[in-house]
Amino acid sequence: MMNRRSVLKAVFTGGLVAGFGVLMPRVALAAWSKAAFEASSQEMAMGALYDADPSASAEVTLKAPDIAENGAVVPISVKSGLAGVTSIAIFVENNPQPLAAQFTIPEGTLANVSCRIRMGKTSSITAVVTTATGSFSASKEVKVTIGGCGG
């Protein structure tokens, strides 16, 4: 699908992105954090993203199914009524790499995102919303079942 130009571009920016991964200070959420995304435990991943453990908050709404139809495609949405949300992250505790996604929310973008995640097995899902005053979370367990003929 990719034409030659974007391939060339690919090689070029490729180096750049890799570089950033290493140099980026942990507080700057904008860049893809290697430490966080390749962390093999939720603690490590959160540690790489947040200075303090996120505190549970009713202002964070995590929408996820009780039982996933298929662990390969689980629809998730996160929204928050908190003011000045700068980032939203989604963690799947029992996945090999728990950090699924981390969205930077610039001013003018609503704190309301949806995506689809993969789950290896039944796990607790945690959404973390970051504002100027700290990080707040909501969690929910999503069951992944082995189907008789489906999933």
Place this chain on the structure above:
Amino acid sequence: MKKTISLVSVLMMVSGGVAAQSFDDAFNSQRAMYGKGHSFTFEGQTYITDHPEEVAAAVEANADNAAKLLAAAKEQHSQVVALDFGWTLTKGLLKASAKSLADGDFRKSMDTSAQAQYHARMGIAQYHQSQAEWIMAVPQ
């Protein structure tokens, strides 16, 4: 859970209930409860819960007998395949039996052949039964 149970009952409902406690019913329930090699009485007579294939396999374990049983199992399997009613595990059993035979484990080969032939025979029985009974499952 309740749902699962009701499915079972539904299945029993459609599986064209023959007269209660036929010999087959008795045999099957005893087999299910005690496995093979168990003796039980039905209408005064004593029987053993072995499938015919298992009886046939209860002979001296040697290359000759093992080869015979495997051939018989393959033959019956080819019949069920001809009816397009084969079961998925049978091929594997035949392979395993052939391997045990090659390895000189005749007892294992003979038991496996017996199992394979049982599958094939049941597949054939299933074909004939379904020919007669499928219509009973149709909602009217």
Place this chain on the structure above:
Amino acid sequence: MAKGILRAKAKAKGGNTVVKIMAKHDMETGNRKDKSGNKIPANYIQTLSVAYNGKTVMESNMGTAISKNPYLSFTFVGGAKGDELQMTWTEITGATATETAKIK
């Protein structure tokens, strides 16, 4: 015209623009093995950023727990029918491209 890997549905309504994006990508985690038992190397989309009028409206960093054909939906204030969105994705391999979509 050669199409990219991104498909977007962006709708302007009530002063906001609702953006839905899906990428055609296997999102290989690097945890899977092929038939001969060799690990399939990881290859997934790492970042997807969306800009409107040169201003970034969403920056999405993704990991191995994002599904094949990753999907992202969000809403930003502003945006008008006919305007263009610039969407830039980057693979863990370094491959990258910018694609565009019109707001409907």
Place this chain on the structure above:
Amino acid sequence: MKIIKSLLMGASLAMVASAASVSYAATSGNTLATVDPEADRLALQSYFQKRFPKVQVEDYVNGIYALDAPSREQWQDIEEFPPYEFDIEEGEELFNEAFANGKSYADCFANGGIGIRQNFPRWDEAQGQVVTLELAINQCREANNEKALGWKKGKIAKISAYMAFTSRDNVFDVQIPNDDAKAAYLDGKQSFYTRRGQLNMSCANCHVAGANILIRADLPGPTLGQVTHFPVFRSKWGELGTLQRRYGGCQKNVRGEPQKTQGDKFRNLEFFQTYMSNGLVVNGPGSRK
């Protein structure tokens, strides 16, 4: 328009339902002389209407999602931007690609192949057999000296998906013009109700009696409307697949050796199953778990 039509149909069926009673001791319908496709169809629809009185007939095109709310919610989230959209695009390109001889699929089908899904599978008098859409696609290729495509997935599924997409909301109208066609229908009907495999289960066990009843972790969909959304992008497959790919999978699931893809048995089964969904609309391709 079509919705209203099926609504009315639903209403009239409700009356039929109150008259008809669901019994498992059928005495007719298993011979060419006694089989009555239309009666079968009404009986099946009334059966489901009795079991799920709140479900509108036209909603059965959504399969299990017509019956199970939690699954429906996840499915709707995925249909927000369904994974098969890429396949429809590729299907359209493939469909419009000219063969080596300059002809294309459009030359093989009525109305240039657009909006005709609802007429398949159809009884082909000249061939004396049921022709499914996938079979017609490959026959078209071979008639134009192109290699036949694999039956279960890939190109054929994408082309089929595009053709279904151009037919969305058209009402299924499978015709049984004569006794030969009726014989094929009867064969398909028998297959549907015939137990196979080590688990000794028929299609009907799961998709009539077992619809919306847990089998381990799965809720089988009702057979009514089951064909309307094929081909499907199945999360389990991670790709698009045809109806007959699924047939084979179901037969393996009950531990039976699958029958031949696009063989007489499967084509007749599809003929029967699609006739059962006459009056419902095409909504394929669909996404499923």
